[in-house]
Amino acid sequence: MSAAYVDLARAHAPLLMIMAPLIGAVLMLVTGTARVSWLVACAVAAAGAYVAMDFAAIVFGGYPQPIAEVGVSLFVDGVGVFAAALIAVAAAFVVSAVGASLKDAGDAASPLALSLMLCIAVGWIGALMARDLIAMIAAVETAWLASTGLVMLNSQRDRAALNGALRMLSWGGVGAAFMLVGAGLVARATGSFAIDVLPLAHIRMPNVAAAGAALIVIGLAVKGGVAPLHAWIAAALGRLGTTYALAIGALGVLGALSVLTRFSAYAIAAPEIGGSISAALAVLGSASVIIGSVQAVGARNLLRLTAYAGASQAGCVLLSVALGSPAGFAAALMQLVAFVAAALALYGGAAAGRVQSLEMLDGYGQRAPLASAAITVGALSLMGAPLTIGFLARWRLVEAGVGAGWWWAAGLVVIASLAGVFYGGRLVERMYFRRANIAYAGDGGVWRVALGPVLIVAIVAIAVGLAPSVLLNAAAKASLMLTGLAA
Amino acid sequence: MVIVAPLSVEFVLVAAGVSLLMIGAVATLMSGNVIKRLAGLLVCGAGAIASLAALGAGDGALIIGVALLFVYAVLGVALVVRLQEGYGAIEAPEIDAADADNDTQERVS
Numbered sequence: 001m002s003a004a005y006v007d008l009a010r011a012h013a014p015l016l017m018i019m020a021p022l023i024g025a026v027l028m029l030v031t032g033t034a035r036v037s038w039l040v041a042c043a044v045a046a047a048g049a050y051v052a053m054d055f056a057a058i059v060f061g062g063y064p065q066p067i068a069e070v071g072v073s074l075f076v077d078g079v080g081v082f083a084a085a086l087i088a089v090a091a092a093f094v095v096s097a098v099g100a101s102l103k104d105a106g107d108a109a110s111p112l113a114l115s116l117m118l119c120i121a122v123g124w125i126g127a128l129m130a131r132d133l134i135a136m137i138a139a140v141e142t143a144w145l146a147s148t149g150l151v152m153l154n155s156q157r158d159r160a161a162l163n164g165a166l167r168m169l170s171w172g173g174v175g176a177a178f179m180l181v182g183a184g185l186v187a188r189a190t191g192s193f194a195i196d197v198l199p200l201a202h203i204r205m206p207n208v209a210a211a212g213a214a215l216i217v218i219g220l221a222v223k224g225g226v227a228p229l230h231a232w233i234a235a236a237l238g239r240l241g242t243t244y245a246l247a248i249g250a251l252g253v254l255g256a257l258s259v260l261t262r263f264s265a266y267a268i269a270a271p272e273i274g275g276s277i278s279a280a281l282a283v284l285g286s287a288s289v290i291i292g293s294v295q296a297v298g299a300r301n302l303l304r305l306t307a308y309a310g311a312s313q314a315g316c317v318l319l320s321v322a323l324g325s326p327a328g329f330a331a332a333l334m335q336l337v338a339f340v341a342a343a344l345a346l347y348g349g350a351a352a353g354r355v356q357s358l359e360m361l362d363g364y365g366q367r368a369p370l371a372s373a374a375i376t377v378g379a380l381s382l383m384g385a386p387l388t389i390g391f392l393a394r395w396r397l398v399e400a401g402v403g404a405g406w407w408w409a410a411g412l413v414v415i416a417s418l419a420g421v422f423y424g425g426r427l428v429e430r431m432y433f434r435r436a437n438i439a440y441a442g443d444g445g446v447w448r449v450a451l452g453p454v455l456i457v458a459i460v461a462i463a464v465g466l467a468p469s470v471l472l473n474a475a476a477k478a479s480l481m482l483t484g485l486a487a
Numbered sequence: 488m489v490i491v492a493p494l495s496v497e498f499v500l501v502a503a504g505v506s507l508l509m510i511g512a513v514a515t516l517m518s519g520n521v522i523k524r525l526a527g528l529l530v531c532g533a534g535a536i537a538s539l540a541a542l543g544a545g546d547g548a549l550i551i552g553v554a555l556l557f558v559y560a561v562l563g564v565a566l567v568v569r570l571q572e573g574y575g576a577i578e579a580p581e582i583d584a585a586d587a588d589n590d591t592q593e594r595v596s
Contacts, residue, residue, distance in 0.1 A: 134548045141555050148562060152569065159573035160586045166521060166566055166579070173528040173559045174512045177535035180552050181508060184542035193548070231516075235586075301590075 013055035014074045014129050017084055018122055020048040021091065025118035034102045034110035038095075041114040045092040048121070052088035056081050059481070060474040075131035075196055078481025079265055082333050082474060083258035084125045090254060090340050091121035093457055094246045097348060099450030101242045104157065113153055117247045119146035124255025128262060132193040133183035133216070137176070140259060144172045144223055147252045151236050154244050164236030171222050171232045179219035185212025195262075199269035199482075206272040213267040214280050220263065221284060224256035226318065227291035227311040238304045243351045245303055246454070250343035253310055254336060257317050261332050265482055268324040278322045282409075285318030289412045293419030302355050305423055306346040309382050312416050313339045319409050320397050327400035329479035330472075331393065337461070337471060338381060338393035345378030345458035352451050361427060363436030372431045374455040379424030381462045384417035388465045392472075500541035507534025521570055521577040525563040532556035 009016060024044030031037040059081050095117055102110050123143025130136035148168045154161040187193045189209035190201040203209045218229065225233045237249050267277045292311030299305035313335060320332035352371035355361055365372040381390030394413045401409035464471055511531025518524045536552040567577060574582050 134544075134551055138551050138555075141558075145558055145562065152562075152566065155569060155573065160589060162566065162570050162573050163582050163586055166524075166570065166582075169559065169563055169566060170515050170524055170528065173563075174515050174531055176555055176559070177508055177512065177531045180535040180548075180555075181505065181538045183548070184539040184544050187544065188542045193544075239586075 009051070010055065010058065013051050014076050014084075016051045017048055017055070017088060018126050018129065020044050020051065021088075021118040021125075022122045024048075025115045025122065028111045028115035028118065031111055037111035037114050038099050038102055041095045041098070041118060042092075045088075045095040045118065045121070048125075049085075049088040049092040052085040052125075056085040056474065060477045062477075073131050073135075074129040076129060077196075077262070078478035079258075079262045079329065079333065080128040081481075082478035083254075083262065083336060084128045086336060086340060087121055087124050087128070087251065087255055087258065090251050090344065091117070093344065093454040094243070094251050097243045097246055097351070097451050097454040100351065100448050101244075104242065109153055109156060113150060113244065116146045116150045116153070117251070119143070120150070120247055120251055120255070124251075124259065127255070127259045131195065133186060133195060134193055136195065136259065136263070137179045137183060140179070140220070140223065140256075141172075141176055143252065143255055144168075144176070147248050148172065150244055150247055151240070154240055154242065157242070158239045160235075160239040164232065164239070167232035167235045171229070175219035175222035175229075177219075178215040182212040182215030182219065185209065185215065188212075195266050198266045199271075201270070203270060203272040209270070210273040210276040213263075213273055213277050216263060217260065217267075217277065217280060217284070220256055220260040221318075223252075224260050224314055225253050225307060225311050226260075226284060226314045227288040227295070227308075230288075230292075230307075230311050233307045233311070234304045237307045238301050239356065240303060242354070243348075243451070245347045245351060246344060249303070249307060249310065249347050250340055253314070253343070254340045257314055257336060257339065261317060261321050261329070261336070264318075264321045265329055268321070269482065274324060278324050281318045281322035282406075285315045285322055286408075286412055288312065288315030288318060289416050290315075293416055296423045297419055299358075299423065301357055302350050302361065302427070303347070305358070305427075306343065306350070309346075309420070309423065310339060310343060312419065313342070313382070316394065316397055316413065316416060319406075319412065320400065323400050323404050323406065323409075325400060325404060326476070326479040327396075327403060329482070330475040331396035331400045333475040333478055334389075334393040334396050334471070337464075337475075338389045341389055341458050341461035341464075342378040342381045344454055345374040345381070345462065348451055348454045348458060349375035349378065352448065352455070358426070358430060359437070361430040362434040364430070365432040367436060370452065370455050374458055375431065376428055377459045377462045379420075379427045383420035383424045384413070386465075387463070389462050389468070389471075390420075390465070392465045392468050396472075497541060497543075501538055504534050504536075504538030504541050507531070507537060510534070519579045521567050521579060521582075524579070525560070525567060528559060528563060529556065532559065 028037050120143045123139050126139035127136045152165040185208050189205040222229045268274045292308050296308035317332050317335045320328045349371040353368050381388040384391045384394045398410045511527045514527025
């Protein structure tokens with residue numbers, strides 16, 4: 001009897017991945033206290049992560065899994081399953097980490113913040129499962145507006161968050177308008193809003209379709225913090241010295257880059273426009289690697305440094321996708337894993353001690369050993385140090401790039417890694433080789449242990465570079481399942 | 488001629504929509520005044536919806552476009568009020584300068 005229910009749940013797994021956090025987001029608004037809201041949020045986020053991981057294990061394990069086609073029309077493909085599982089797991093750990101800052105936020109704001117975080121996860125997972133462009137845009141905007149609301153909510157603690165929210169609203173709004181027009185142009189040229197039609201459709205007006213796809217890529221690149229379209233990121237994240245930064249900087253950016261990867265993979269597979277999109281992604285990716293690396297080297301704020309390093313990493317994702325081969329898509333998925341692990345480690349490490357400026361890191365190794373270890377491992381991954389997931393992801397990009405004759409892409413990876421040595425090394429030097437000159441600003445309460453799981457998981461994820469076969473196999477299979485799992 | 492005429496009308500309508508979009512985008516990203524930014528965003532969104540309509544998008548797409556524009560407008564108005572309360576200003580350069588001052592003071596202290 002129970003086996004029948006399990007099969008039924010598995011057949012509806014894509015819908016459950018969206019519904020579990022969505023129901024949780026609504027429940028947040030009726031639960032009374034911050035602690036109860038947090039417990040409920042943790043439960044629904046864990047349930048969503050379990051469903052997503054179970055579904056990914058079935059799909060990439062090679063077992064046939066029929067997917068029920070009822071109600072909302074969802075489209076499940078390899079990239080979507082891989083990235084959705086990543087987002088669901090990251091969301092579960094981000095929500096659990098919020099327990100550390102409930103005391104600061106208070107009973108009034110905490111349930112709303114948790115609800116918005118769940119909406120961010122729902123939005124990005126929904127966009128990864130969307131069949132048509134308009135549904136994808138609606139889901140993307142759900143996540144983006146929830147992110148903007150979360151930043152605005154932090155203005156109760158620091159008014160500078162309002163400036164960040166203003167930039168998110170301005171840049172995100174323009175990005176949304178671009179995506180809407182882009183979707184209209186693509187539909188006009190192909191005769192359909194469906195994403196999966198792109199590689200197969202006879203495109204009557206290739207220039208119109210290419211312009212539309214480019215507008216969608218630009219709109220998503222704004223939300224993914226890809227340089228030079230990342231003007232919102234420093235203002236929004238630079239003063240978020242709490243666990244909220246995990247939701248925006250790690251979960252939000254991961255979602256945007258995942259959706260960008262999925263859409264670009266379909267666009268590149270369309271013979272008439274693939275070359276143009278590939279070239280646009282290569283230019284944007286190269287600019288993001290260089291600009292992000294330079295800005296990270298010059299940053300004096302840990303949160304901004306992490307955001308700029310993320311822009312550099314986003315550039316590597318775009319370069320991987322631009323290759324347009326299964327090896328390139330697999331490299332992009334590995335880059336996404338490396339990005340989210342490093343972001344969780346760095347933002348989580350900063351949130352543990354409410355670190356903002358680099359000066360606050362002086363002597364941090366003695367004051368907060370676990371947080372310092374997480375920041376160190378995250379920095380090593382950003383450098384692309386051997387035996388970390390960051391090294392593995394960049395190595396895959398170099399392999400795929402050299403295989404396609406893109407030697408210059410390998411050069412850009414080396415530039416990103418060298419810059420990582422500068423800014424990552426600076427973090428390690430401050431934490432372990434300087435004396436503290438600023439009083440520890442961390443919460444100090446027992447609830448600070450809530451940050452423990454996210455820091456430990458980030459460290460373990462980065463250390464996956466030691467035994468990466470499962471992850472590499474899943475990424476390779478996901479890249480080969482672009483045309484969907486079931487009709 | 489019968490075929491060319493509707494295409495020309497469509498082209499003109501799309502061009503007008505895209506022009507609105509670009510004018511709104513420039514106003515949103517370049518204007519110093521937050522209310523002008525919000526107005527620019529609304530123009531930009533209206534241009535996008537007009538372009539979608541001219542391109543023959545269905546009702547669903549247009550409804551989603553209008554809904555998005557409405558939510559952006561509501562959030563934008565709320566933000567203008569909060570900025571005025573928090574900074575006593577709605578000029579972006581003044582807000583940036585106040586944040587830069589805060590950053591400097593925190594580094595010194």
